[in-house]
Amino acid sequence: MNSLFRIWAILSKEMIQMRRDRMTFAMMVGVPIMQLILFGFAINNDPKGLPTAVFIEAPDQHSRTIVEGFKLSEYFDVVTAVSNYQQADDLFLKGEITFLLVIPADFTKKLVRQEMPQLLISADASDPAASSNAIAKASVIVSKALNHDFVGSLNFLKSTKPNVDVIIHPKYNPQGITQYNIVPGLLGVILTMTSVMITSMAMTREREKGNLENILAMPVKPFEVMVGKIAPYVLIGLIQTAIILSAASFLFEVPFLGSFMILNSAILIFLLANLCLGFTFSTIATTQMQAMQMTFFFFLPSLLLSGFMFPFRGMPQWAQLIGEMLPLTHFLRIVRGVMLKAADFSHLANEFYALIGFIVLIGIVAIARYRTTLD
Amino acid sequence: MNDFAVDVKSLVKEFGKTRVVDDVALQIPKGQVWGFLGPNGSGKTTTIRMLCGLLTPTQGSGTCLGLDIITEAEKIKLQTGYMTQKFSFWEDLSIRENLDFVSRMYNLPNRKAKVDDVIARLDLTQRQHQLAGDLSGGWKQRLALAAVTMHNPKLLLLDEPTAGVDPKARREFWDQIHELTNQGITILVSTHYMDEAERCDQIAYLAHGKLITQGTVRDVxxxxxxxxxxxxxxxxxxxxxxxxxxxxxxxxxxxxxxxxxxxxxxxxxxxxxxxxxxxxxxxxxxxxxxxxxxxxxxxxxxxxxxxxx
Structure with missing residues (x-):
């Protein structure tokens, strides 16, 4: 009987403490809601509406019909028309398109002659999961669309057998090896997790252990504290990078086609972005526990909405918008672009600007949040 | 410049609606030891923190070492040593590492020699690589005092430095305090011990945020x-x-x-x-x-x- 009283005593104390710790409480409610929304609405293993460019060498009725068919399909979203392969390659390297549909000049001639004309679909296969379903549907979309044209004098072409040869050209990762996509991405994920987490403890630990008052009583400026706290973890981040890149090369044999310099600068900038964010968390959180929770709250969407686990282009617009605000999204484009596609700086400039913009913004917040007094 | 190390008036500090310090004025002549007394929660710590720039006064003005406490807090920090009520050095650093850190923060010349000297004076040479967290209360207090005086401050603010320290260590601590004032340092020390108050040149008594009385023990x-x-x-x-x-x-x-x-x-x-x-x-x-x-x-x-x- 006494045992029950003591259990009740502990239980009610726990309840009081839980109620006091708003942050933990908010996390316990917030995380499930966030997971429900992200997994329920944002994530799609059957990505649709993937950006597609079309290259029509000789526009005519049938090519228009095919493009129309693609536009009407759920899988392809025709965003632009290009007039040569160079243009298309640039768009691929910038990651703006997933597919290129090429309709050759002699398409209609061969179609009428029943010579099985070729239709080329180039696919960015660096993420095999993103493109495979759409590719599988391509032939059906083409024949369905063309059947509408086969009326009157062309009625004889109507057939249940395919009359077009759809050729798929998977670029960048022709064998569709998942590791090629995952391992470079993992670099970004690991750097995000460790660097945000470690720096988010930076000021909170001082505060929790009572050292903050001592630091504040010394003549040191916020900027100096921030740089001094962040710098060691840049080094640790670089060690992690070396480990992951070596594993990528020797263990998983992921190709490295692009420039090492570009990747290295991206890693440095990306590290800084995450460390600044962690430092900002640590000026907001009052306990290390809260800092951990904030890190987790940031890490979850980073993992799910950045394009690491699920195809970025397959997510609804609002989810892509959130994704664009996360440093990992931009870093993934850079690291995959450099390693798998040999993209150069001109293709990745926007991603670099986004990362730098993030650092500036978060840096300002961090310095503004840092208090030189105990007020 | 005037002859007061601390010269503040009408200091007010409010946290929300609570007026923690209410219209406090202090004039501490250079080279004196002042005792800061008053019950728990009377505003002693808050006043000390305002003097060394850790808190911004809600109202009031004044100077420490001739420097404005509101606009020149950074300069005050360079010449002031503040010993916090709770041990605030790094318990996961060794004694030597803590002192090294402090001397780097103040960019002290001849760092190694200086740290060696402090450790020798503390009689901690044998234990210099021990973690500060492993020290007893009395030793922590000695280490803290040594650390906050390393940069030769002109003003020392000590917040209940002898709370929980045994009588012998307290006596030694006060011997050091007087030695420091002989070198011209001004000290404001808060305490609950009457015998310590009697060792001060003057005392100031705070209650509910207000300064109730001040002067020499005999005057009070x-x-x-x-x-x-x-x-x-x-x-x-x-x-x-x-x-x-x-x-x-x-x-x-x-x-x-x-x-x-x-x-x-x-x-x-x-x-x-x-x-x-x-x-x-x-x-x-x-x-x-x-x-x-x-x-x-x-x-x-x-x-x-x-x-x-």
Missing amino acids: IAASNLTTYVSINKGVRQFASALKAEDDIENVSYFGAALHISSTNTVAIENVIKRAPFDSLDWQKITPSLEDVFISLMTSVGNDKRDYQ
């Missing part, structure tokens, strides 16, 4: 206008509650086996001790102790009427 006692009688008769303690019930006696307190009674009204207190049953005791008039004065001050100030929100 004289200014209290207190008349105190002591009785050491056997069984005197039995009279305590009856004495407390007397309106004319402001406070009754035990001092070992003796009983002190005090009042600001000399005639009234003398009437009480001439009356039965108190006349059965032997009463002797004494100079009130600092403790008598403080207890009387606390009683006369009454309850804390500040708004806590």
Whole structure:
């Protein structure tokens, strides 16, 4: 009987403490809601509406019909028309398109002659999961669309057998090896997790252990504290990078086609972005526990909405918008672009600007949040 | 420049609606040790933090070492040592690493020699690589004092430095304090110990955020206008509650086996001790102790009427 009283005593104390710790409480409610929304609405293993460019060498009725068919399909979203392969390659390297549909000049001639004309679909296969379903549907979309044209004098072409040869050209990762996509991405994920987490403890630990008052009583400026706290973890981040890149090369044999310099600068900038964010968390959180929770709250969407686990282009617009605000999204484009596609700086400039913009913004917040007094 | 190391007036600090420090003025001449007294929560720590730039005053102004406490806090920090109430050095750093860190923060020349010297003076050479967290309370306090004086500050602010420290360590600590003032350093030290208050050049007494009295110990006692009688008769303690019930006696307190009674009204207190049953005791008039004065001050100030929100 006494045992029950003591259990009740502990239980009610726990309840009081839980109620006091708003942050933990908010996390316990917030995380499930966030997971429900992200997994329920944002994530799609059957990505649709993937950006597609079309290259029509000789526009005519049938090519228009095919493009129309693609536009009407759920899988392809025709965003632009290009007039040569160079243009298309640039768009691929910038990651703006997933597919290129090429309709050759002699398409209609061969179609009428029943010579099985070729239709080329180039696919960015660096993420095999993103493109495979759409590719599988391509032939059906083409024949369905063309059947509408086969009326009157062309009625004889109507057939249940395919009359077009759809050729798929998977670029960048022709064998569709998942590791090629995952391992470079993992670099970004690991750097995000460790660097945000470690720096988010930076000021909170001082505060929790009572050292903050001592630091504040010394003549040191916020900027100096921030740089001094962040710098060691840049080094640790670089060690992690070396480990992951070596594993990528020797263990998983992921190709490295692009420039090492570009990747290295991206890693440095990306590290800084995450460390600044962690430092900002640590000026907001009052306990290390809260800092951990904030890190987790940031890490979850980073993992799910950045394009690491699920195809970025397959997510609804609002989810892509959130994704664009996360440093990992931009870093993934850079690291995959450099390693798998040999993209150069001109293709990745926007991603670099986004990362730098993030650092500036978060840096300002961090310095503004840092208090030189105990007020 | 003036001759005051600390010269502040009308200092006010509010946290939300709570006025923690209310219109405090202090003028501490250079080279003196001042004791900062008052009950827990009276605003001592907050006042000290305002002096060294850790808190911005809600109202009021003043200077520390001739530097404005609001606009020149950074410069004040360079010349001030602040020892926090709770040990605030790094428990997961060794003694030597802590001192190294401090001397780097102040960019002290000849760092190694300086740290060696401090460790030798502390008599910690054998233990310099021990973690600061493993030190006992007395040693932590010595380490902290050594660390906050490394950069030769002109002003030392010590917040209850001897709380929880054994009498021998306290005595040694105070020897050091006086040695430091001999070098011209000004010290403001908050304490709850009366014997420590008596070692100070002057004391300032704070209650409920207000400065109640200040001056030398003798001045403070004289200014209290207190008349105190002591009785050491056997069984005197039995009279305590009856004495407390007397309106004319402001406070009754035990001092070992003796009983002190005090009042600001000399005639009234003398009437009480001439009356039965108190006349059965032997009463002797004494100079009130600092403790008598403080207890009387606390009683006369009454309850804390500040708004806590």
